[in-house]
Amino acid sequence: MSTPLILAAFWALIANVLAMTPSRDHHWRNAYILIAVGIPIVGLVTWAHGPWIGMLVMVAGMSVLRWPVIYLGRWIRRITLR
Template sequence: MMSYSLSAACCWIILAAILAAIPSKDNHWRRAYLLMAVGAPILVWVYLSDGLYWGLAFTVAVISVFRWPLRYLVAWIVRTVTRRTE
């Protein structure tokens, strides 16, 4: 039987796929913020209730969904750090 946290994680993944399929004028950024706000507590819940392996599996799924926002975040961090050291 699947735990409630894994069920919520699966629903989150389905919601992310549905939201990605709908056209958007702002390149899906508002939907990404919504998914981040909902997904972070679910991620913690999965780690706490189902353990490290399921938590890592959901982390990989989250990274797959947010690959472009994560690239922008890493680029921003690199720019910020390199500006301070120059």
């Protein structure tokens, strides 16, 4: 297994552990940190293994961080419908 895929698996493990911990801000601070760390990891995976594997890793990350993606979609929809 390559280093970028190991990093992606480690990111997913950390994300799941963080999801199990209690949080006062409903995990938004954790989500911002995971997004900031996850974007370069997706780039590394895409660079090392190609766009299809990169998209699979991105979709896996989006499934873990689904609420930021939902809020981003709502924000884009609100901006475009004005």
